[in-house]
Amino acid sequence: MNPKRTIGDVILEVEDIALSFGGVRALSHVSFGVREHEICSIIGPNGAGKSSMLNVINGVYHPQHGHLVYRGKRIRRMHAHKSARYGIARTFQNIALFKGMSALDNILTGRNLMIKSTFIEQAFYWGRARSEEIAHRRRVEEIVDFLEIESVRKVPVGRLPYGLQKRVELGRALAAEPQVLLLDEPMAGMNVEEKEDMCRFILDVNDEFGTTMVLIEHDMGVVMDLSDHVVVLDYGRKIADGTPEEIRDNQQVIDAYLGVAA
Amino acid sequence: MIYRECGQFKTSYGSDQAIFPIPQDRWGVMLALLIAFMVIPAIANEYWLGVILTPFLILALAALGLNILTGYCGQLSLGSAAFMAVGAFAAYNFELRLPGIPLLLDFVLAGLVAAGVGIIFGIPSLRIKGFYLAVATLAAQFFIEWSLTKFGWFSNYSSSGVITAQKMVILGYDFDTPLRKYLLVLSIVSVLALMAKNLVRSETGRAWMAVRDMDVAAEVIGIRIMKTKLMAFAVSSFYCGVAGALWAFAYLGTVDAQTFDLHRSFQILFMIIVGGMGSILGSFIGAAFIVLMPIFINLSAHALFGNAIRPDLLSNMELIVFGGLIIFFLIVEPLGLARLWQIAKEKLRLWPFPH
Ligand SMILES: Nc1ncnc2c1ncn2[C@@H]1O[C@H](COP(=O)(O)OP(=O)(O)OP(=O)(O)O)[C@@H](O)[C@H]1O
Ligand SMILES: [Mg+2]
Numbered sequence: 001m002n003p004k005r006t007i008g009d010v011i012l013e014v015e016d017i018a019l020s021f022g023g024v025r026a027l028s029h030v031s032f033g034v035r036e037h038e039i040c041s042i043i044g045p046n047g048a049g050k051s052s053m054l055n056v057i058n059g060v061y062h063p064q065h066g067h068l069v070y071r072g073k074r075i076r077r078m079h080a081h082k083s084a085r086y087g088i089a090r091t092f093q094n095i096a097l098f099k100g101m102s103a104l105d106n107i108l109t110g111r112n113l114m115i116k117s118t119f120i121e122q123a124f125y126w127g128r129a130r131s132e133e134i135a136h137r138r139r140v141e142e143i144v145d146f147l148e149i150e151s152v153r154k155v156p157v158g159r160l161p162y163g164l165q166k167r168v169e170l171g172r173a174l175a176a177e178p179q180v181l182l183l184d185e186p187m188a189g190m191n192v193e194e195k196e197d198m199c200r201f202i203l204d205v206n207d208e209f210g211t212t213m214v215l216i217e218h219d220m221g222v223v224m225d226l227s228d229h230v231v232v233l234d235y236g237r238k239i240a241d242g243t244p245e246e247i248r249d250n251q252q253v254i255d256a257y258l259g260v261a262a
Numbered sequence: 263m264i265y266r267e268c269g270q271f272k273t274s275y276g277s278d279q280a281i282f283p284i285p286q287d288r289w290g291v292m293l294a295l296l297i298a299f300m301v302i303p304a305i306a307n308e309y310w311l312g313v314i315l316t317p318f319l320i321l322a323l324a325a326l327g328l329n330i331l332t333g334y335c336g337q338l339s340l341g342s343a344a345f346m347a348v349g350a351f352a353a354y355n356f357e358l359r360l361p362g363i364p365l366l367l368d369f370v371l372a373g374l375v376a377a378g379v380g381i382i383f384g385i386p387s388l389r390i391k392g393f394y395l396a397v398a399t400l401a402a403q404f405f406i407e408w409s410l411t412k413f414g415w416f417s418n419y420s421s422s423g424v425i426t427a428q429k430m431v432i433l434g435y436d437f438d439t440p441l442r443k444y445l446l447v448l449s450i451v452s453v454l455a456l457m458a459k460n461l462v463r464s465e466t467g468r469a470w471m472a473v474r475d476m477d478v479a480a481e482v483i484g485i486r487i488m489k490t491k492l493m494a495f496a497v498s499s500f501y502c503g504v505a506g507a508l509w510a511f512a513y514l515g516t517v518d519a520q521t522f523d524l525h526r527s528f529q530i531l532f533m534i535i536v537g538g539m540g541s542i543l544g545s546f547i548g549a550a551f552i553v554l555m556p557i558f559i560n561l562s563a564h565a566l567f568g569n570a571i572r573p574d575l576l577s578n579m580e581l582i583v584f585g586g587l588i589i590f591f592l593i594v595e596p597l598g599l600a601r602l603w604q605i606a607k608e609k610l611r612l613w614p615f616p617h
Contacts (some may be wrong), residue, residue, distance in 0.1 A: 008547060016303050021276070056323075057298055060478060060482065080481040081481050081484050081487075083482065084482060084483050084484030085484060090482050093480065096476045096478060096479035096482075097476065097479070098474075098476055098479070098480075099475050099476070100471060100475050101472070101475065108470050108490060109468045109485075112468070112469060112483060112484055112485055113483075115465040117465070119461075119466055122461055122464035122465060123461050125460040125464065129460075129464055133343040133464060135277055137279055172483065173483075205400075222403065253479050
């Protein structure tokens with residue numbers, strides 16, 4: 001096994017997170033940990049609070065209670081733009097691409113934190129502005145090749161089919177070379193082939209770069225195949241947490257979510 | 263030679279990231295510059311230079327400024343003319359109070375003052391969006407117009423609030439004829455347009471567009487929304503400010519705060535609607551369209567009806583055609599003439615094999 005894939009210690013913990021919107025309790029005192037290099041899946045019925053959990057982790061939502069611990073650092077209030085600086089990247093359930101920009105530009109934007117050139121250098125396309133642009137473009141082309149979207153790289157993403165948009169969004173997240181990647185239903189609405197491609201991308205990234213992943217997915221086949229670790233949410237509460245096998249045999253999970261078929 | 267992208271393999275990312283990656287585009291720009299700098303001065307008369315082309319270029323610069331803010335960064339503004347006013351009055355005051363200041367430095371400082379004011383009036387954009395932001399910029403329009411009239415200091419206590427721009431001299435060379443003014447304006451506008459093109463294709467521009475298209479996602483990938491929006495306000499106002507200074511110095515000569523009223527702001531907004539949101543070229547096309555259309559209507563009406571047509575009817579006709587076009591573009595092609603041009607180019611690019 002690839003040494004980078006050797007699962008390490010817990011690097012991300014959510015502790016006692018409670019989040020509500022007015023009267024709606026999206027999360028009630030949820031705690032779990034994600035270990036370095038693992039693929040952790042969050043599953044649960046619709047409205048269980050899965051997306052909200054990711055939004056808490058990368059600072060889009062601010063929980064009323066609880067905190068995060070990331071690489072030993074206790075974070076009471078995460079801010080969205082800070083999460084990127086911690087090396088946490090993200091894709092969204094409802095694709096959140098920059099619709100008017102090309103696939104290339106979307107992915108290039110993912111590297112914004114690595115840009116060192118100043119605004120003035122950019123206005124003159126001078127010095128670092130030029131060399132950086134070319135260097136980043138090279139990295140982005142590698143991502144484009146990896147995701148097999150060469151043919152659409154210059155098309156405004158708003159005009160791409162859904163499956164390709166999902167890939168571009170993954171590309172934008174990868175461009176940041178993240179330590180932790182949060183994927184909100186990356187395969188929703190895809191056909192079998194597209195799902196297989198996406199699974200391959202996720203596994204390859206995890207394997208090659210050792211990127212820690214937190215994944216939300218409804219397809220149990222995919223979850224069982226990919227995950228090292230599964231967390232089950234139901235009505236905002238964590239009802240189970242363990243290996244895929246443990247989850248499959250957990251009576252409470254079967255009752256709440258998997259049903260008899262699984 | 264036809265316009266196309268296929269068949270031209272780029273050998274490096276450097277050349278593909280160049281400012282105009284497609285040679286025909288590069289030649290097109292060269293040709294336009296050649297015509298603007300060499301051909302027009304040779305053939306255009308003083309009327310065309312001084313009354314049509316110079317104001318067209320200046321308005322294109324202001325439209326470019328607004329396009330950066332609205333087209334690229336997605337922040338609607340109805341205050342462009344007010345920032346032009348700031349630029350005009352600032353340039354006048356720098357000349358007045360720092361005699362002998364180099365002209366170009368004066369224009370840059372005027373732009374910077376406008377940028378500063380732009381940042382202040384951009385602060386509401388951090389909280390409010392769309393329609394409400396437009397109303398806030400409307401407040402900027404009225405407030406600036408009012409202060410420039412109210413406080414005599416800005417116009418050096420001239421009784422009517424009118425300022426008379428100083429002579430334009432660079433290194434002893436007097437820009438006093440319509441041709442010289444045109445060439446000066448053309449040079450400044452070309453350089454600023456090139457810089458804008460560079461900005462929008464680099465990280466700054468991508469951040470603007472990211473905030474425009476999906477601000478939550480932009481923040482999640484590390485873009486600072488506040489910095490990005492205020493930067494757009496600053497750069498946009500800088501462009502409008504320089505345009506205002508040129509309006510006073512190179513076009514009208516004497517201006518007051520009312521020269522830059524709400525009507526002017528709307529005119530600039532219409533330019534980017536017709537020309538194309540989020541397009542540098544569109545700013546020029548839109549300005550050309552709106553400056554030239556009344557002339558065109560006038561000429562064709564006279565050709566059709568002779569002198570029988572009443573002038574008030576004519577000006578109403580302008581308004582009707584204008585309103586119709588705005589509605590057309592808002593509904594049918596929000597990306598304006600520049601987009602129609604781009605579609606034509608895309609067709610050519612793949613022609614004759616569409617797939
Ligand atoms: N921004 C918000 N404002 C108000 N309520 C919200 C918001 N976001 C989520 N909720 C509520 O929180 C609860 C959990 O929503 P969440 O999107 O996290 O569920 P989910 O597990 O991702 O569901 P799905 O599988 O449908 O994506 C739901 O009741 C939802 O209506
Ligand atoms: Mg969800």
